Amino acid sequence: MTDNGGPNGNPVKRDAMGLGMAVVKRMAGSSLLDKVGLRKPVERALVGSTRAGFQAAGAASRAFTKVSKLRAPARPATPNASATFDLTPTEDEQLIASTVREFASEQLRPAAAQANEDCAPPDGLLAKTAELGLHTVAVPEELGGLATERSAIAGVLIAEELARGDMGLALACLAPSAVSTALSLWGDADQQATYLPAFLGERPPAAALALQEPRALFDPRQPRTRARRTPDGYRLDGTKSLVPLAGSAELFVVSAELEGRGPGLFLIEANTRGVRTEPEPAMGLRAAATGQLHLDGVRLAGSSLLGMAAGTEVLTECVRLSRLAWCALAVGTAQSVLDYVVPYVNEREAFGEPVSHRQGVAFRVADIGTELEGMRLATYRAASRAQQGLSYARETALARTLCAEKGMTIGSDGVQLLGGHGFTKEHPVERWYRDLRAIGLMEGAVLV
Known part of the structure; x- marks a missing residue:
């Protein structure tokens, strides 16, 4: 690829280091590494790297304005399809997973119990996530992001490792990146120029992908939220539920049925007239500060429709990629x-010996390990096909079915294996059980 940053303004050629090294380069300049003790692992992976970026406007006074004129939207390149069936993550992807795992262990796990009680992530968490560059993993490099090519596998690994800290906090961390990913995949040149720069700074906006609706037998591909054409754009009416960071979000990507065209995705700024949110704490995922998003005669410009040239396929692909992300969250929590x-x-003893010596206990633990590996492989396979531009509808459906069913079983077995302790908040397994029940229910919110 070409880089215009060479001496005397001459373009220079450099090899693509891969997404993993790009993430590490972003991390290397972060002061957060010293706070969480990750400086040495990162420096071993990359020495002498530099970090570029700009300071985004403060959330309270943020105005999304076009900072440059793009001739055409930028998209991550699609890797060449491989003839070899191998789901082993590359070295770069393993480096991403290892670093994010340490971040989740240091930052998410200790804060999870209090965040669950507060029904909100701790102050400053999104800023710490932004310092690691996770909001820009899917943003093309030419727009200032980290993506040299499409990497659904990297997105899955990040979601999985964050969920090992806590699924609710992982959802809060990933909600803004779902919007930046959507803009990268489907936004036109003007939409990318207007909104993506805000995600590249150290204070990215809180944002959310809102597909879920509060009704029985909800089908995300047939939203009840309605969009009607007006002389100057669109008018939206409807309600979205279980939207992460709803009360603090500055930007939403919302699904709606557009009369005469079919379902699509719309960009809505939180300060638009007719937009209202209210808290909606749920059984699980409480740390994600979920809420309802009410749209009452919200008027949008004609440029607010995401992926105008792609038709209804945009929402279909969005649903599939979101379900893959939820599978990854299930794998991490399991x-x-x-x-x-x-x-x-x-370590727990009963009748003079560890309870693991009992066959009923040992077999149940073995079942958890077996089912977990099946969930992981099904998720990786679907993500690999999506990354290569191959059909992945069937693989995603299989992964979601497996993760929803087995994830809930693993959560229940975890509680059961702890006996009476599993029912108390002294141990985190009861929280993980509640979170895992969301896998078969939730739509949207996260994206790979």
Whole structure:
């Protein structure tokens, strides 16, 4: 690829280091590394790197304005399809996973219990996530992001590792990146120039992808939220539910049925007249500060429709990529359950020996490990096909079915293996059980 930053303004050629090294370069200049003890691992991966960026406007006074004129929208390149069936993450992807895992262990896990009680993430969490560059992983490099090519696998690994800290806080961290990913995949040149720069700074906007609606038998591909054409754009009416960061979000991507055209995605700024939010704490995912988004005669410009030239396929692909992300969250949380119960059953004694010596306990732990690997492989396979531009509808459906069913079973078994302790808040397994029940229900909110 070409870089115009060479001496005397001459273009220079440089090899694409891959998404993993790009993330590490962003991390290397972050003061957060010293706070959480990640400086040495990152410096071992990359020495002498520099970090570029700009300071975004403050959330309270932020105005999304076009900062440059793009001739055409930028998209991450699609990797060449591989003839070899291999779901092993590359070295760069493993580096991403390792670094995000340490971040989740240091920042999310200790804060999870209090965030669950507060029904909100701790102050400054989104800023810390932004310092790691996670909001720009899917943004094309030519727009200032980290993506040299499409990497759904990297998105899955990030979601999985964050969920090992806590699924609710992982959802809060990933909600803004769902919007930046949507803009990268489907936004036109003007939309990218107007909104993406805000996600590249150290204080990115809180944002959310809102597909879920409060009704029985909800089908995300057939939203009840309605969009009607007006002389100067569109008018939207409807309600979205379980929207992460609803009360603090500055930008929403909302699904709606457009009369005469079919379902689509719309960009809505939170300060638009007719937009109202209210808290909606749920059984799980409480740390994500979920709420309802009410749209009452919201008037939007004609440029607010995302992916205007792509038709209804945009919402279909959005739903699939979102479901893949939820599968990754399930895998990460289920891994936490397994990691927690194994030492517990080995150390907990009954009748003079560890309870793990009982076949009923040992077999149940083995079942968790077996089902978890099936969930992980199904999710990676679907993400790999999506990344290569291959059909992945069937694979995503299989992964979601498996993760929704087995994830809930793993959560229940985790509680059961702790006996009476599993029912108390002294141990985090009861929270993970509540979170895992969301996998078969939630739509939108996250994207890979």
